[in-house]
Amino acid sequence: MTDGDTASSVATADAILEFRGVTKSFGGRAPAVRHFTLSVPRGQLVVLIGPSGCGKTTTLRMVNRLIEPTAGSIWLEGRDYKSYNPVDLRRRLGYVIQRIGLLPHLTIGDNIAFVLRLLGQPPQARRARASELLELVGLDPAEYLDRYPTELSGGQQQRIGVLRALAHDPDIILMDEPFGALDPLMREQLQEEFKRLLRTVSKTIVFVTHDMDEALSMADVIVLMKDGAIVQVAPPEEMLRHPADEFVASFMGRHRVLRQASEVLVADIMIASPVMTTTASGLARSLELMRRRRVNSLLVHDPAGHYVGVVRQSELQDHIEAGDQSPVGSLVDQTVETLAPSDSGLTAMHQLLSHEHVDSVPVLDADDRIVGLVTRGTLVGLLGDALRVAAGVQDIQLPEADSAPVGEVAR
Amino acid sequence: MTLFLHTYQFFTQHPGTIWRHTLQQLYLVAIPLAAAILVAVPLTMLATRVRQLYGPVMGFANAMQTIPSLALLALMIAIGLGIGVLPAVLALFLYALMPIVRNTYVGIMGVDPGVKDAARGMGVTSWQLLWMVELPLALHVIIAGIRSALVATIGFATLASLIGAGGLGSLIMEGMGLASNSIVLAGTIPAIVLAFLAEGLMGRVERVLTPRGLRA
Numbered sequence A: 001m002t003d004g005d006t007a008s009s010v011a012t013a014d015a016i017l018e019f020r021g022v023t024k025s026f027g028g029r030a031p032a033v034r035h036f037t038l039s040v041p042r043g044q045l046v047v048l049i050g051p052s053g054c055g056k057t058t059t060l061r062m063v064n065r066l067i068e069p070t071a072g073s074i075w076l077e078g079r080d081y082k083s084y085n086p087v088d089l090r091r092r093l094g095y096v097i098q099r100i101g102l103l104p105h106l107t108i109g110d111n112i113a114f115v116l117r118l119l120g121q122p123p124q125a126r127r128a129r130a131s132e133l134l135e136l137v138g139l140d141p142a143e144y145l146d147r148y149p150t151e152l153s154g155g156q157q158q159r160i161g162v163l164r165a166l167a168h169d170p171d172i173i174l175m176d177e178p179f180g181a182l183d184p185l186m187r188e189q190l191q192e193e194f195k196r197l198l199r200t201v202s203k204t205i206v207f208v209t210h211d212m213d214e215a216l217s218m219a220d221v222i223v224l225m226k227d228g229a230i231v232q233v234a235p236p237e238e239m240l241r242h243p244a245d246e247f248v249a250s251f252m253g254r255h256r257v258l259r260q261a262s263e264v265l266v267a268d269i270m271i272a273s274p275v276m277t278t279t280a281s282g283l284a285r286s287l288e289l290m291r292r293r294r295v296n297s298l299l300v301h302d303p304a305g306h307y308v309g310v311v312r313q314s315e316l317q318d319h320i321e322a323g324d325q326s327p328v329g330s331l332v333d334q335t336v337e338t339l340a341p342s343d344s345g346l347t348a349m350h351q352l353l354s355h356e357h358v359d360s361v362p363v364l365d366a367d368d369r370i371v372g373l374v375t376r377g378t379l380v381g382l383l384g385d386a387l388r389v390a391a392g393v394q395d396i397q398l399p400e401a402d403s404a405p406v407g408e409v410a411r
Numbered sequence B: 001m002t003l004f005l006h007t008y009q010f011f012t013q014h015p016g017t018i019w020r021h022t023l024q025q026l027y028l029v030a031i032p033l034a035a036a037i038l039v040a041v042p043l044t045m046l047a048t049r050v051r052q053l054y055g056p057v058m059g060f061a062n063a064m065q066t067i068p069s070l071a072l073l074a075l076m077i078a079i080g081l082g083i084g085v086l087p088a089v090l091a092l093f094l095y096a097l098m099p100i101v102r103n104t105y106v107g108i109m110g111v112d113p114g115v116k117d118a119a120r121g122m123g124v125t126s127w128q129l130l131w132m133v134e135l136p137l138a139l140h141v142i143i144a145g146i147r148s149a150l151v152a153t154i155g156f157a158t159l160a161s162l163i164g165a166g167g168l169g170s171l172i173m174e175g176m177g178l179a180s181n182s183i184v185l186a187g188t189i190p191a192i193v194l195a196f197l198a199e200g201l202m203g204r205v206e207r208v209l210t211p212r213g214l215r216a
């Protein structure tokens, strides 16, 4: 059997969950999942990701036998899935369905402890466990235990959907877009919360999403699927650096750009010889320097060479017209944020883009000496390079320092 | 004015008669309705599991309700059941099936598939799914069906006296025979009161049985 060939290639000793050449066809159409072979080590969080309809949910539901594979087999804790009674199997696993699916006629407490009820635990024990879990996600049990699902916000309902899968402390949890249907902010908050939760308990998780941000932030391993088949299996970092093909590269596109920005150092992209002056310099002389070098601000250092601040053309002009005779040092803006050469391009991007009035950031070494300058122009160059790389299939290449825009016209 | 006076007199002079007919009426409603619930609800529940069953069950219940009530009563005689309480109860039972079958089916099938899916994913058996999820969530819809069956049965029960089943209908017949409007009213008023009471009571039951999480 061809399925057998793919299956034998993986037999990791500590795999808690293994797909061996699993195929699922619904009726006469192209299979929803094709020759899916994957080995999930104990304690790992594996993310299934891919375009809508690529078979993520189908794959997940074959694990708890809500869908039966057409061919191939699935091994859980060293046993063929067929050797499990489906109902018992589901009570051993945790499952968060794509639609939240809380039972509307039951209280939050009863929803969370539903599997415990199926397992025959007494009411007090179930209630205690539900309280414990609510507290874990910062919801006050006194307030929430006896509420009904409709009395909760969408985000709270999704939390309950996740807690419900944890109540019976399963080793394997299947999560189908557990944070879907949430706005990005809420989603990120829940991801963080969930990651924190996972640090306290060791679980093997198969996590479905179509959001690459989510995949990158949660995954130990990402499984990228397309048309029912696996395209690439790799840790996030590796998938970013070595996308298997163009499909993967384009699927990760935006993230590769950001990734590159985070890998590039400020030292590599900064303008290495910004225009500077000393605190003792006269106003008119400084203005003349600006005109000559075609910049609209100067970095100012003290006589010992330590950075003091920035002086701007408009301010100089005003003071000269007012007949001010003091040196440049008196007009320096000392509130501008600075960068270190070892900061990432992403940090620089963040500083420049988050303050509208800032159009450049000085780069200082450990002794507070000026070593360079990053401007908005620098970033445009960086992004341009990154976009070119991301569009291609080859590995990310760090731009040479001199390929970044360097020049005196920077301001 | 004199009509009301006479009616009032009839009520005060023959409380026993009125009470007896009202009680008969209650039996004529309660027994067929209870039987209809006991037969229709489980049968329809089964039909939500074995889909092929639904067509015949619903078809039969529908036919029973489509036959004009009088014809249904006549049919009881025609099939050799004669007259009296038994054929009347049978006719009323058949008549009450349809709303209960319909609402039980609609109620259970209307449970959010996402909710059922979640329950299945947590490991409920098919039986537990029915008891712990579908039935509680469909209950208020089923009760609404029983409510319409009840209203229909109360109306129909008044006719049952035509085949000698007694009840308030027979009081009305009697009054019509004697051309005494006050006796007709003595049968009619309790019938109306009964209908409203039952309707109100069922409305309350329906509300109470609607899961809090489903109430608007």
Ligand SMILES: Nc1ncnc2c1ncn2[C@@H]1O[C@H](COP(=O)(O)OP(=O)(O)OP(=O)(O)O)[C@@H](O)[C@H]1O
Residues within 6 Å of the ligand: A026, A032, A051, A052, A053, A054, A055, A056, A057, A058, A059, A098, A210
């Ligand atoms: N019960 C079913 N009967 C027939 N076809 C199905 C069934 N379930 C899924 N499919 C088909 O199988 C394919 C994969 O579906 P699946 O739900 O696994 O996709 P998915 O990756 O989870 O998509 P999404 O991101 O939209 O949730 C789709 O083409 C879908 O139409």
Ligand SMILES: [Mg+2]
Residues within 6 Å of the ligand: A056, A057, A058, A098, A176
């Ligand atoms: Mg899906």
